[in-house]
Amino acid sequence: MTKITGRLAVAIGVQILAAVFLFGAGLRAAGQKQAQAKPAQAAPKINASEYRNSPVPPNPANPPGPVQPIPYSHKLHLALGLQCNLCHQNPGNGALMTLPTAQTCMSCHKAIAADKPPIQKLAEYAKSGRPIPWVRVYVLLKGVNFSHKTHIAANVQCVTCHGDVPQFQVMHEATSITAMSVCLKCHMMNKAPTTCKTCHSWPDYKY
Ligand code: HEC
Ligand code: HEC
Ligand code: HEC
Numbered sequence: 001m002t003k004i005t006g007r008l009a010v011a012i013g014v015q016i017l018a019a020v021f022l023f024g025a026g027l028r029a030a031g032q033k034q035a036q037a038k039p040a041q042a043a044p045k046i047n048a049s050e051y052r053n054s055p056v057p058p059n060p061a062n063p064p065g066p067v068q069p070i071p072y073s074h075k076l077h078l079a080l081g082l083q084c085n086l087c088h089q090n091p092g093n094g095a096l097m098t099l100p101t102a103q104t105c106m107s108c109h110k111a112i113a114a115d116k117p118p119i120q121k122l123a124e125y126a127k128s129g130r131p132i133p134w135v136r137v138y139v140l141l142k143g144v145n146f147s148h149k150t151h152i153a154a155n156v157q158c159v160t161c162h163g164d165v166p167q168f169q170v171m172h173e174a175t176s177i178t179a180m181s182v183c184l185k186c187h188m189m190n191k192a193p194t195t196c197k198t199c200h201s202w203p204d205y206k207y
């Protein structure tokens with residue numbers, strides 16, 4: 001019974017999506033017709049490279065960030081002039097940016113603020129070799145394909161999708177980047193692929 005309801009919900013979802021797509025396509029078609037009807041007026045041009053980095057909409061819920069095992073502040077550290085890639089690298093196939101190990105932090109904190117309780121906790125993680133259990137902030141559903149490497153190669157900046165990180169005392173889900181409509185909007189504007197299979201692994205994905 002639950003299964004049928006679930007399928008029904010997905011079917012309705014897909015129909016709504018289809019309607020949204022048709023509506024969007026209709027609007028675009030209407031836009032093109034209008035542009036054709038008035039040849040004297042220059043058709044509005046979308047500057048793809050500019051649009052690529054117009055910030056994604058803020059997250060309407062704007063939840064406070066989770067409590068982290070160590071109260072790390074992007075604001076404080078980025079003001080020191082550190083680059084993102086000191087702590088966020090893009091190894092392997094490049095899907096993930098990864099979170100820093102205690103060793104990365106200890107390159108400074110062996111000497112800096114070493115007497116402070118959070119830094120002593122940091123030193124314990126570094127000594128034990130246990131990874132710091134950072135709590136994730138932006139999380140996509142399983143089975144949705146997203147790769148940082150693709151987007152970095154396409155010259156989309158970190159702040160476009162993650163907000164004004166250098167101002168964040170506490171990292172939080174500041175933008176709506178995990179919403180499908182946000183992915184789609186940017187893909188449409190930039191002529192990036194928009195088939196379902198671009199981003200979804202179903203029906204192959206095993207939940
Ligand atoms: C096109 C939008 C986009 C861009 C550009 C982007 N991110 Fe992300 N980021 C995401 C999404 C979506 C997730 C969630 C991914 C998931 O759950 O699989 C995420 C997750 C993360 C994570 C946590 C998971 C992980 O990958 O380890 C980190 C750290 C991160 N991003 C840092 C960065 C940094 C640093 C940059 C710039 C070099 C950047 N992001 C650029 C959309 C983006
Ligand atoms: C380039 C050097 C550098 C690196 C790398 C670095 N920090 Fe810092 N951190 C600092 C400086 C400088 C301060 C300010 C110290 C002060 O005000 O006394 C600071 C302050 C802090 C504080 C506040 C300490 C307190 O209670 O006063 C915490 C917590 C902290 N860092 C955590 C981290 C973590 C976690 C990492 C790794 C993800 C990290 N830091 C990496 C330089 C660094
Ligand atoms: C000195 C290390 C350091 C630097 C430099 C740094 N970060 Fe981070 N970042 C962290 C740590 C530690 C976390 C995990 C704790 C947290 O979320 O606050 C994190 C978390 C994040 C997340 C949340 C990932 C998720 O979904 O869980 C994003 C997004 C992010 N950083 C973006 C950036 C961007 C963009 C830059 C450069 C402008 C940057 N960071 C520079 C240490 C760093």
Ligand code: HEC
Pocket residue numbers: 010013014017139140141143144178179180183184187193194195196197198199200
């Ligand atoms: C550009 C990327 C992208 C494309 C293309 C895309 N989606 Fe999505 N879709 C997403 C993201 C991101 C989510 C939200 C994941 C989350 O909440 O973490 C999502 C969520 C969904 C969900 C609800 C959650 C689930 O996985 O069951 C459905 C249903 C869905 N999409 C259907 C479609 C259909 C049908 C198409 C093709 C017409 C499509 N999507 C194309 C990115 C995309």
Ligand code: HEC
Pocket residue numbers: 051052053056144145146147150151154156160161177178179180182183184186187190191192193198199
């Ligand atoms: C700010 C713009 C922007 C946002 C937001 C964005 N993308 Fe993209 N995406 C691009 C561009 C540009 C490309 C590169 C297209 C190319 O290289 O031809 C791309 C490529 C991709 C590709 C590879 C497509 C292929 O077959 O080459 C996937 C998968 C993808 N994006 C998924 C997502 C998902 C999932 C989201 C939302 C969580 C998302 N994107 C959000 C701009 C964006």
